[in-house]
Amino acid sequence: MASAPRLLLPDVPAIVAGLGRAVLVTPDGEIETLPADAAAARLRGTAPMLVHAPATARRLGIPGFEAAHDLLELFAFCHPAESCAPTPRGLALALDLPQPTDDEAAAALLPEIATRLLRDLADARDLPRNRDAAGLAARMGEAGWAWAPSVLAALGDPAAKASANAYKVWRRLPEWEDTAPAPPAASFPVEPAEARRRLAEILGAGAEQRPQQADYASAAAGAFAPREHPGAPALVLAEAGTGTGKTLGYIAPASVWAEKNGAPVWISTFTRNLQRQIDQETARLFPDPEQRRRRVVLRKGRENYLCLLNLDDQTAGGPPPYWAVALGLVARWALATRDGDLVGGDFPGWIAELFGSAAVLPLADRRGECIHSACPHYKTCFVEHSIRRAKSAQIVIANHALVMVQAALGGGEDGPPLRLVFDEGHHLFDAADSAFSADLTGAEMAELRRWLLGAEGGRSRARGLRRRLEELIGDRPELNAQLDAALMAARALPLPGWPSRLPGGGSARPDETPNAGEVFLRAAREQVLARTQDARDAGLYDSECDLFPVTADLPDAAEGLGRALRRLEEPLVVLRDRLAARLEDEAEEIEVGDRIRIEAACRALDNRALRPLRAWGQMLATIQADPPEPGQRPAFVDWLSLERRGGADTDAGMHRHHLDPTEPFARAVAAPAHGLLITSATLRDEGESEDDDPEATWREAEARTGASHLPTPAIRAAMPSPFDYASRTRCLVVTDVARENAGQVAAAFQALFLAAGGGGLGLFTAIRRLRDVQARIAGPLEQADIPLYAQHVDAMDNATLVDVFRAEEHACLLGTDAMRDGVDVPGRALRLLVFDRVPWPRPTILHRERRLHLSGGRPKDYDDRVARHRLRQAFGRLIRRADDKGVFVLLDRSAPSRLLHGLAPGVLIRRLGLAQAVTETRNFLAEP
Template identity: 70%
Template sequence: MTTPRPSAELRQPRLLLPDSPALIAGFGRGTLLTPDGELFSGPALEIGRRLRDMPPPMLVHAPATARRLGLGPFPACDLLELFAFCLPARPAAPTPRGLAMALDRDPPEDEEGLAALLPELATAMLRHLAAGRNAPLNRDAAALAAKLGAEVHWPWADSVLAALGQQARPSLDPLKVWRRLPEWEEVAPPPPPAQHPVSPADARRRLAEILGEGAEQRPQQADYASAAAGAFQARETRGAPNLVLAEAGTGTGKTLGYVAPASLWAERNGAPVWISTFTRNLQRQIDQEAARLYPEPAERRRRIVVRKGRENYLCLLNMEEAVGAASMAGILLPLSLVARWALATRDGDLQGGDFPGWLTELFGPHHVWPLADRRGECIHSACGHYKQCFVEHSIRRAKSATLVVANHALVMVQAALGGGEDGRPLRLVFDEGHHLFDAADAAFSADLTGGEAAELRRWLLGAEGGRSRARGLARRLEDLIGDRPDLLLPLEEALQAARALPAPGWPSRLSEMDEPRGTAEAFLQSVRRQILARAKDEEAGYGVECDLHPLPEAVAEAGAALAESLTRLKNPLQALHDRLAARLEDEAEELEVGDRIRIEAACRGLERRALMPLTAWSAMLGTLASPPRAPGLRPDYVDWFALDRREGREIDCGMHRHHLDPTQPFAMAVAAPAHGVLITSATLRDHAGAAEGEEDREAAWRAAESRTGAAHLPNPAIRAAVASPFDYATRTRALVVEDVSKGDPAQVAAAYRALFTASGGGALGLFTAVRRLRDVQSRIAQPLAERGIPLYAQHVDAMDNATLVDVFRAEEHACLLGTDAMRDGVDVPGRSLRLLVFDRVPWPRPSILHRERRTHLSEGQPKSYDDAIARHRLRQAFGRLIRRGDDKGVFVLLDKSCPSRLLAGLPPGVVPRRLGLRDAVAEIREFLGED
């Protein structure tokens, strides 16, 4: 049935702006331009006083503006809201300059010019809306704007209606986007791919085609494409993929270098090539660069698919429940902007795709994040929006795509599940290959913690108080089970046994103030007691961990009791799984297609969400009953207990298990089944010095093979290395500041302030701990802002990393503070990144897991093992500085204790210098001020 559209009165479109002043905020001061042309620049208090006598001002990013002025929230005409309504799914950095660039305007440098530009930007957006008023996207836009005007008095409502030339009846129907989204259709399974190889010459020709005539000649890029072609040959032996390890120095152009042979192989053979990255930033970057291969948007959407986990996408069922909420006043505006985006988005990705990540900061993450399936509550084919589901669309598009751009976590989890929803790709490219060890470590580990066990209880029993859509296993399977005793009995047994898992409120019972409820909570309490008994006093307030052995009798008894409880839970769940699966064969002629799909989904859910973790947990608990491992004996797994704290508050506790060498399961589960694998990075090897001999180079390659899993595969890897074309000796400086105490927060903050001021912004500050990042941010944000240098910070600003990088890239004089995620995969060319400051040497965290790996994977040289990790991290950070041949940048390390051997891994020609802070400031001013 078609929903009747709200009636609308058609008129000629016209431009109508609110009668508002334009406001640009600095830190503690601002610039105000009235509609009459009166300009005022002054302190925040005076700005606030004037605003009280004026209509809501026109500005960009109301919460950030209020923060910078030191004012509380105030009504505003936020241009970001108008942008999200008029140009949904269009990228823009959430600053005046960023918005101007998104609208193809040249932003002025001074605040007065920016204030004058704001009305022009609003006009440009409204003109765009008026020009497309008859487009399908805007079919219900007037009704939505009218609803926003009537319900929440949205200041842009009249402007939008005027631009659309309509006066419409307010309606919530435009929020029900699932009614307008296309449905996917099942198609026949694809035929098996052909096996036509890609030669090095083929790869070079395809690269030339992508670059086009007149493109800059990069011999290194063509050499790299030739080497990458080795991963696209026919496999000769089962379990022995064609494996290429390719190190490509920064500036080589490796993305298009591997896209060339990958796309050619996919087109010739009729199967997709999966490109996997570690960070969302690089996923987006690859997708953007591949536009040169398929410039037409419709073809690019068909050929290139970005794949992520379900928790990244808009869930239409969550959207429907939000629309149906009893009181919508607080969420109507953000929900409306999400609805506009949902109609325009390419793939429904809420994390790093075309979603404006700054919406979470405008309205609060609690209005956006719950719209994704962040708790694993997807009911698959039982959902009324299954045919419109963004995730299901992407899964099906990926099967017929040319390139699938995924991430390491998804690829490895799918492999661990036997291929998963996407099947097993035959050809894999792992960019950011230096992260494979860490990605495999996360994917192939197991955690028997209060949080994980409580989540399994919630999945089985559903919501036990509070608001949640979690319906529990009985509700999800009721249509499939009906009144069949063979299915009802194991279900009831499982649900009864699930009550042994941590009950709601379990964290408050960890401290032994209350009696534990069930064997899981009793085990957690005993583990917590052992951890605290062996913790050092100085660890109070921080997360702590301890070895399993010597194991107190109380922990052993609690573990044995929990193991019995898990067996009582697993056995009926396994019986339920097997009996449901048997229906697919026993009732093959009677089952409807929908029922068959739902049974398959139910079996898949039982296996992944319950049986697999229960199997792992039982194995872990079995370790407690075994005698301790003899000292010095190499283990297959590393087990330990941990108590997690956040800001001094205990949040979780339990037992953890990781593979000693996680590249072994990666090699067996991910690489071995493939026919061809390319592992690439700018930093695959550990370069311990420029004057390496042949023996050192061979050792560096062997270490790279160990860290990537190549050493566990039968065929030797093809090795390739292409040097960076950049002149690092001329274009960079590396400084170690020796008169700053890294243990003194005030000194560290003062150093950051002085260095960032010397560069005039354009600086990235990297930290090895979030706590120190926040401390420095709180100390230097205002002093920098008073000098006209805005400061943004990961873990402080409520924007996702991709949006923070967009802001940093757009604001040439801004500074950004971040941790590991900003150290890798961030591409900011030009003067927006001209200084990089590391707070201290990024040594590996001294954990039990690292202790065991240092002992058993270091080939008898534990010190060199630590050095290699720290040297690699410093080199990765240094690589952020120079992204183009004309870039210039300074690398600064605020750690006088840094050994010179760690800096030997910097690019050839870079000679680190040790000096005081005053001289470092002078050096930065002179070097960066030459242009």
């Protein structure tokens, strides 16, 4: 029986750990600073209160904790679907508590954070989402969750019985309902004056006047004009310097068009970070959360969402003890989440860090196994909810990958968007390159085999095609015969563990006969090793080689695999066609659910099997064709590759990319749309030509975005940044650090980070160098009270690392490409940016061909454009508000001055030694 809630704090020490030392607060309130080994010894046999147990253990130099009262777990239970950076300061920020200024204050604050969280839970115990909270906490307690007694006391039910049913969140989730098809969209234009008025309404009275933002909104309105000719969308290319306010600038005309015409506008980004930022900005358009949920929808691929059937499978009969706590926190989140997005949405990324990715990643449908209406949770499915909401929304916030893939697959589940805004438009080339490419590799073929045959030994829940289709096929002999033939033919694809059976793999037996897929992979591997230019790299690192001229074995292997793939493709085509024919032949008998399942099955056969099989067949035919003439401009770039990790093969095969991927983008995405806005802060390369010819920079922008492949010219617009870069920034090139000397590079990072007092972002062009620098400087920085976080080192995803960096004003962060683009850290949290060297493009075969054929006869300029663009993107992270100030440092004395032109207007570039750079950084950032 429920009783009055009470606050029950655990009688354990609280700890905050740095590298090599820790601050410990005893239950009596005594604060001690101890060496790491001494702190670890004191904590043995206890379940200390802390924040982020794996990170704390790593800093103490111990394998882990037998038990711990991790405040992140308590936060996730008490405040599900709310965000916080996984540090004491991050928790304090999220709970509106005083910010700790040092480790001692942070350790002393931990009991107060626990008290606040438990009080919040007690106050909210009557909310619907807490109806099963006590039973869930008790079940988690049986699995060893340290917080269970405290949570049960706060819920007023200390004797609650464990309930496995508490994991069955689908019982309390709303069901979607089908509605009549939406009427066709109207074609009313958006006038520039309308866009300006809507922008003013969003900003509100008394907002700062930003003329560039209003001009930008006016220009963006051109993308919402009626289309005049088929295949010729209204197209606007708009460059908006940092600080222009382009997000609200395009949301204004987009929202007007959606209201006037009764159809959604799709806003597409390249990074999840920006997708989340745009979603947050729409709160200014729709302040009421419920109205915003109806009118603004985030769309991602299915692999990003919680699959309720997977959760059901994992918790059926009660989850295994080692996952019970993690799945309990997922269940709490599922009842509060806005849209079920596990990746980059409101799901705390650090849950996977606390319990391991295996506890969370399998909960999403990452392998295309959705059974649609056959799923018992179909009516509460998060993906189905988002698809239906998107059709009636005004704003759909997607990403380039989803938009491109859906276009490549013929429109996808949402249908082709009529109006598109591509933010981060400078990434369209790369996004199209990924979406419209094909890979005939061991990993891809093995994945298709698994999708068709399901689990083949070992523990796996892979269903296979027979299980997914058995109810639709029933006892129809003509369908079963085709399914049997397809599954038999699928055995020509590489078996699981195929890399170990390659020559030198160590597990091949003399009596084993490789199938057609593995024969092809062996021939591809041999050609790569034969053509590797540096003998020292052969068999040690990833390698690639041109497809032509082919070795003697490759054409025969390609022919054999081609025959095998045709034997697989033919019955799958018949199976798809005969399933589709049921929709007409049995129209009066088929129930709605079965119709949906048949349509989904046909779509899955097309997308998951037939499309790659057709692409692979074309690639194999190329191998047997006459080789191209040297220097001939190809439509596609083909090459072979071998991937190795730790001295062992992991993948091999053939790759095909369009020479110019904006051609299929223009054909499949842009031409069907009625209007497009392509925008970015770095759309043009202003340092491209010696005479800074504006026309040349626009032509380059049109080529990189696909605008040059459309029949009507684009409207061009450029808004300068309102920021005073000349007085708010410094650009320094350090001339006395040898970039090849790891010790010198690490020392430079350390000196600069110390000079800035933290707030430094270090960018690297190679993961190996990042890890080396991190290992060298983490200790000295920690001793100076500057925490150091690093991508590819810390057990945190990129979004969590950025959240921590943003919350910890004196922290520093090391990262690679993902930290260069789309990261928004305003204020003093980012005041120094250090690049380890010029980010030249990797010298791959694909880059070589594009450099040769897409450079307009100036290959070196092509390389310069890539590097200059990356430097501009990095520089753009530094100043996010008018009152920001920061220093940009490049540790590459060989950096050509031409690459630094166009970083930002008025920026003075100075070349000096490290000691001078340190002094300049310290003095500039210390100025009021």
